[in-house]
Amino acid sequence: MPASFARRTVLALSLLGLTTAPAWADGPDTILNVSYDIGRELYGAINKQFSADQKAKDGRDVTVNQSHAGTSKQARAVLEGLEADVVTFNQELDVQLLADKGALVSPDWKSKFPNNASPYYSLPAFVVRSGNPKNVKNWDDLVRDDVKVVFPNPKTSGNARYTYLAAYAFALKQNGGDEAKADAFVKKLLSNVPVFDTGGRGSTTTFVERGIGDVLVTFEAETAAVKKEYGADKVDVVVPPLSLLAEFPVAVVDKVVDRRGSRALATEYLNYLYSPKGQEIIASFNNRVQDPKIMEANKDRFPNVELLTVDEVFGGWKKASETHFASGGKLDQVFVGR
Amino acid sequence: MSRQARPRVGDSLLARTLIIGAAVSIAALLIGGPLAVIFSEAFRAGFGPYLENLATPDTRHAILLTVATALVAVPVNTAFGIAAAWAIAKFEFRGKGLLTALIELPFSVSPIVAGVAYLFVYGAQGWLGPWLLDHGIKVMFAYPAIVLASLFVTAPFVAREILPLMQAQGSAEEEAALTLGASGWRTLWSVTLPNIRWALLYGVVLTNARVMGEFGAVSVVSGNIRGVTNTLPLQIELLYHDYNSAGAFAAATVLAAIALLTIVAKIIVERNEPARAG
Amino acid sequence: MPRSPLPGFRLALGLTLAYLGVIVLLPLAALVLETRGMGAARFIAVVTGDRALAAFRITVLAALAATALNAILGLALAWALVRYEFPGKRLLDALVDVPFALPTAVAGVALTALFAGNGWYGSVLEPLGVKVAYAPLGIVVAMAFTSLPFVVRSVQPVLQDLTGDYEEAAETLGAGPWRIFRSVLFPEIFPAFLAGCSLAFARSLGEFGAVIFIAGNQPFRTEIAALLVFIRLEEYDYQTAAAIATVLLAAAFLMLLVTNAIQLWRLRYGRPS
Numbered sequence: 001m002p003a004s005f006a007r008r009t010v011l012a013l014s015l016l017g018l019t020t021a022p023a024w025a026d027g028p029d030t031i032l033n034v035s036y037d038i039g040r041e042l043y044g045a046i047n048k049q050f051s052a053d054q055k056a057k058d059g060r061d062v063t064v065n066q067s068h069a070g071t072s073k074q075a076r077a078v079l080e081g082l083e084a085d086v087v088t089f090n091q092e093l094d095v096q097l098l099a100d101k102g103a104l105v106s107p108d109w110k111s112k113f114p115n116n117a118s119p120y121y122s123l124p125a126f127v128v129r130s131g132n133p134k135n136v137k138n139w140d141d142l143v144r145d146d147v148k149v150v151f152p153n154p155k156t157s158g159n160a161r162y163t164y165l166a167a168y169a170f171a172l173k174q175n176g177g178d179e180a181k182a183d184a185f186v187k188k189l190l191s192n193v194p195v196f197d198t199g200g201r202g203s204t205t206t207f208v209e210r211g212i213g214d215v216l217v218t219f220e221a222e223t224a225a226v227k228k229e230y231g232a233d234k235v236d237v238v239v240p241p242l243s244l245l246a247e248f249p250v251a252v253v254d255k256v257v258d259r260r261g262s263r264a265l266a267t268e269y270l271n272y273l274y275s276p277k278g279q280e281i282i283a284s285f286n287n288r289v290q291d292p293k294i295m296e297a298n299k300d301r302f303p304n305v306e307l308l309t310v311d312e313v314f315g316g317w318k319k320a321s322e323t324h325f326a327s328g329g330k331l332d333q334v335f336v337g338r
Numbered sequence: 339m340s341r342q343a344r345p346r347v348g349d350s351l352l353a354r355t356l357i358i359g360a361a362v363s364i365a366a367l368l369i370g371g372p373l374a375v376i377f378s379e380a381f382r383a384g385f386g387p388y389l390e391n392l393a394t395p396d397t398r399h400a401i402l403l404t405v406a407t408a409l410v411a412v413p414v415n416t417a418f419g420i421a422a423a424w425a426i427a428k429f430e431f432r433g434k435g436l437l438t439a440l441i442e443l444p445f446s447v448s449p450i451v452a453g454v455a456y457l458f459v460y461g462a463q464g465w466l467g468p469w470l471l472d473h474g475i476k477v478m479f480a481y482p483a484i485v486l487a488s489l490f491v492t493a494p495f496v497a498r499e500i501l502p503l504m505q506a507q508g509s510a511e512e513e514a515a516l517t518l519g520a521s522g523w524r525t526l527w528s529v530t531l532p533n534i535r536w537a538l539l540y541g542v543v544l545t546n547a548r549v550m551g552e553f554g555a556v557s558v559v560s561g562n563i564r565g566v567t568n569t570l571p572l573q574i575e576l577l578y579h580d581y582n583s584a585g586a587f588a589a590a591t592v593l594a595a596i597a598l599l600t601i602v603a604k605i606i607v608e609r610n611e612p613a614r615a616g
Numbered sequence: 617m618p619r620s621p622l623p624g625f626r627l628a629l630g631l632t633l634a635y636l637g638v639i640v641l642l643p644l645a646a647l648v649l650e651t652r653g654m655g656a657a658r659f660i661a662v663v664t665g666d667r668a669l670a671a672f673r674i675t676v677l678a679a680l681a682a683t684a685l686n687a688i689l690g691l692a693l694a695w696a697l698v699r700y701e702f703p704g705k706r707l708l709d710a711l712v713d714v715p716f717a718l719p720t721a722v723a724g725v726a727l728t729a730l731f732a733g734n735g736w737y738g739s740v741l742e743p744l745g746v747k748v749a750y751a752p753l754g755i756v757v758a759m760a761f762t763s764l765p766f767v768v769r770s771v772q773p774v775l776q777d778l779t780g781d782y783e784e785a786a787e788t789l790g791a792g793p794w795r796i797f798r799s800v801l802f803p804e805i806f807p808a809f810l811a812g813c814s815l816a817f818a819r820s821l822g823e824f825g826a827v828i829f830i831a832g833n834q835p836f837r838t839e840i841a842a843l844l845v846f847i848r849l850e851e852y853d854y855q856t857a858a859a860i861a862t863v864l865l866a867a868a869f870l871m872l873l874v875t876n877a878i879q880l881w882r883l884r885y886g887r888p889s
Contacts, residue, residue, distance in 0.1 A: 153847065551716060
């Protein structure tokens with residue numbers, strides 16, 4: 001049975017493969033960027049400009065295909081064979097997974113590009129109803145009894161993991177590092193959430209179109225998009241005085257580019273993110289960038305925030321994940337205690 | 339038709355009114371409501387933008403990919419359904435209940451779980467993945483995977499639709515045909531299939547609708563590459579989360595329209611009816 | 617019962633088994649075997665944890681409620697479509713397939729838009745104290761919507777195939793309509809009806825796409841089992857995910873097995889020949 005059945009499977013699959021391969025056979029002028037969910041507009045703009053610049057530079061027609069979804073799902077897909085030449089994620093754990101489990105990216109991926117391989121950053125910020133009727137200014141307003149908060153499930157959304165960790169970090173700082181008090185703080189925060197969507201954009205819809213909740217917590221980069229999309233008469237943006245640094249790590253997927261012979265183009269693409277032109281596009285989508293000149297030019301967009309980091313507060317992503325997000329971790333416990 | 343006795347139960351005015359009233363109003367609320375939302379969102383900006391939304395290259399590609407998937411999945415699962423129903427309805431053998439339950443099993447599997455199960459088999463970390471990779475055969479995150487996932491999700495439909503009817507009808511007519519010297523295939527083609535045409539049609543239509551509308555399983559195995567491996571449902575989700583709900587609902591109306599094609603299919607079958615009924 | 621004189625048994629059964637093996641059983645086997653590394657003790661701990669039990673409970677209860685709703689509505693719809701003529705009948709007939717054709721996510725979004733406090737239905741229902749969106753009732757509505765066609769489409773062909781002979785005979789013998797329905801018609805459509813209900817229930821157990829939009833997804837209150845599987849997958853905790861999925865699978869499989877056994881038994885002994 002196994003032999004004949006394997007043969008049949010392969011036969012059927014190769015037939016399917018043969019009949020369809022020409023339709024989307026990729027030349028080396030095409031690379032695939034597998035990315036996080038809400039990076040779609042940003043990378044749409046970057047890819048367009050990158051292609052135009054490549055064409056102007058040496059007449060090459062370069063296409064960058066995009067795939068966007070929750071990063072955990074994306075990392076899983078790459079691990080299982082999705083042929084990503086580069087990954088651009090919203091937290092380092094998912095890149096690290098590719099290094100640890102599939103040896104798809106080199107273990108020292110963080111040193112391959114400047115600034116821990118993170119060309120830009122953002123932070124969790126708030127979207128409130130127009131005029132901020134509940135007067136929400138800071139994280140401790142989110143645990144008030146009269147405030148309902150909307151953000152996705154931290155288990156399924158990288159965006160919400162930052163929200164959770166930022167709230168936790170805030171509480172630790174407020175209470176001089178008292179973990180029990182921080183636990184209680186996030187427990188109260190989670191109990192103020194009436195709806196947990198699975199991704200960031202889902203929560204935005206719930207907040208704006210369904211009219212649920214008083215505060216939406218999401219990346220600062222996304223808060224501007226929400227405001228632009230729905231108008232200042234509906235929502236306002238509040239950036240809390242203290243938040244958590246959210247880095248957006250990038251990596252070349254070595255195994256794939258070596259097989260496809262696309263390393264040069266993939267590397268050039270990621271370097272482009274660090275170029276002045278790339279940084280300018282990135283900043284125009286309300287991400288904070290490293291280039292000081294561009295930050296200066298956009299400073300009214302980016303209020304001063306005291307940024308804590310996962311490394312300082314939680315001892316790195318690996319530890320934060322084990323303590324908080326793993327099955328049976330702190331997040332499960334505070335959820336369970338509701 | 340006229341030779342048959344007229345059905346009588348439920349013909350009283352009261353029963354008619356109650357049943358029609360209840361069926362129509364609940365169906366209108368439960369199905370018509372969501373449809374109304376979809377169409378009103380799709381046409382909110384007018385007919386021009388609606389067409390523009392449908393004509394974007396990525397959406398067009400998604401429609402083509404979805405049709406290409408259905409072109410393989412629907413015939414394959416129809417053939418499977420007929421074979422399975424033939425074996426189960428016409429013969430006695432041990433383990434029949436078990437086999438039927440196995441055929442129905444995909445209905446109960448959450449599509450996302452189905453997609454992940456396929457990753458366990460064909461993914462780079464799965465059972466066959468490394469071998470496939472070494473031989474340059476691409477299954478996951480490409481057309482074959484989309485077809486496979488669709489086959490899984492819709493495998494039971496045709497069998498499930500025609501089985502109760504074939505069981506209720508028994509095999510007397512087929513046996514008569516065989517006695518008169520017809521071959522097995524001929525019997526299947528001119529006795530069995532005409533007898534079950536309605537159920538078969540429903541089965542095919544549902545299979546097609548479900549293939550074209552499948553989201554969860556395909557989303558796991560397709561890789562979500564814009565304009566490359568995005569099927570129509572994936573494209574809809576993508577547009578929706580792009581803050582382009584008009585575009586998303588415009589694409590959704592295509593799928594709703596496909597469901598309404600049942601009417602057309604039924605009318606065609608009915609028109610060809612007299613030739614056979616006599 | 618004598619062996620059937622019809623040909624094609626080996627071919628039909630062979631094809632069925634081979635196809636089923638490759639398309640359905642292979643991936644499901646991979647799923648179930650994924651749990652093998654975790655050991656019985658951990659498997660049991662995972663699937664009997666408080667949160668898992670709560671998720672199973674809400675999933676099963678909502679699926680039961682949705683199936684009950686669909687049993688009644690589905691039978692009424694099939695009956696109306698087969699036996700009556702009325703304006704808009706064809707449209708209604710076509711509408712029945714819409715829940716299968718719409719991607720579940722679209723259905724979820726549309727239902728949520730309708731039932732949210734600011735939606736067409738929600739703005740009527742919520743002042744009356746009926747909360748559907750982001751409440752357990754929303755799960756029932758989403759499940760009922762996505763599994764509606766099963767009962768209708770299972771019963772419809774059988775009902776269509778029933779000639780009026782039995783009824784006429786029964787009426788001649790002086791039976792009233794309700795009695796005729798109960799003791800003549802219903803037994804005839806019962807196998808198909810039962811099949812439709814069990815499929816609707818099975819489908820509801822696994823439904824994910826439509827439910828997550830409308831449920832609110834709060835642990836212990838509106839978190840369904842399929843979402844819990846999804847959450848564990850997102851943690852790369854394949855074993856736990858596979859364990860919970862295996863329990864759902866086993867439950868659905870058992871139920872399908874039982875209803876099929878009942879149907880076969882009825883076919884063999886239960887109907888007049």
